[in-house]
Amino acid sequence: MREYDIGFKVKVCSMAELEACDAELVGAAMRATETSYSPYSHFKVGAAIRLESGEIIMGSNQENASYPVGCCAERTALFWCGANRRDEVIKAIAIAACTRGKFTSDVTGPCGMCRQALLEVEHKQGSPIRLLLYGTNGIHIVDSIGSIVPFSFYSDSLSL
């Protein structure tokens, strides 16, 4: 028997320590929470995607009385990019969440389904998507989606 570690680095910083373009992206994710439709959870999530062109695409969670019909903020933004900017490389995604009028102190990471969706794009474009997670206690930065999806399932997994 043998064992091994699967580790990845996380940088933690304050808003003031972020580079200007990252601070802008996190700010966009925070603003995106304002467009959340979340009458059931009251948990407002905002996502902001930075394209290679510099453009920022925002998304927010959209709930439904039939719960599975809803969509997370990350996939709302990601699928908009797929439909409208399909040839552009995604450089980064920032995520912020608030509830009862306050941003969360801990960071909010993407759910498993969103990780899988982001991973597919990262794999398809052949370059990493940085992840910036906002919490009032600090911003956590990971250099690729693949890092947070160990033993991932790719299109290559379907070949025999």
Ligand SMILES: [Zn+2]
């Ligand atoms: Zn999700």
